[in-house]
Amino acid sequence: MAKQIIHKLIDDLDGGDADETVRFGLDGVQYEIDLSAANAEKLREVFAPYTVHGTKVGRGGLASGGRVFRGAVGVAGGRAVHAGVGATADREQNKAIRAWAKKAGKDISDRGRIPQEIVDEYQRRPATNPTLA
CATH class of the missing domain: 3.30.60.230 (Lsr2, dimerisation domain)
Known part of the structure; x- marks a missing residue:
């Protein structure tokens, strides 16, 4: 059929x-x-x-x-x-977040998911001095 x-x-x-x-x-x-x-x-x-x-x-x-x-x-x-x-930009942003977090003394691994609290804090940091927490 x-x-x-x-x-x-x-x-x-x-x-x-x-x-x-x-x-x-x-x-x-x-x-x-x-x-x-x-x-x-x-x-x-x-x-x-x-x-x-x-x-x-x-x-x-x-x-x-x-x-x-x-x-x-x-x-x-x-x-x-x-x-x-795309994925390249995401990787670059993750790299920047990890570098900022380590410099700010945050407990963050070199691999894996970045905790949302750290991402939120990174995005809230003062625009005039991006290295500040």
Whole structure:
């Protein structure tokens, strides 16, 4: 017996044919929407001013380790939204956090997960003197 399964995307905005599923997040909530190429482009244009000035938080989403990053916005699907930021930048930031923590006398290992309390303290340090705790 032969079967044919047809998976057809329908544009969630106008009911026409959709070309892709676009994923995005806002206020720690992930969304997916099926859109035509034209509607997907419109969505990307709306988000563009925010993604250009925002910080990419994670590859698969905007929340990491159960923590919510309020106000974070990202668009994915078909193209990169924040070129040049990714695993390398994450490694560099982790390296900077570890160096700061050791200099500040914090108990931190050379490998593994960085405790959230240390990350939070690093992010709260005075911008005028980043070496201060």
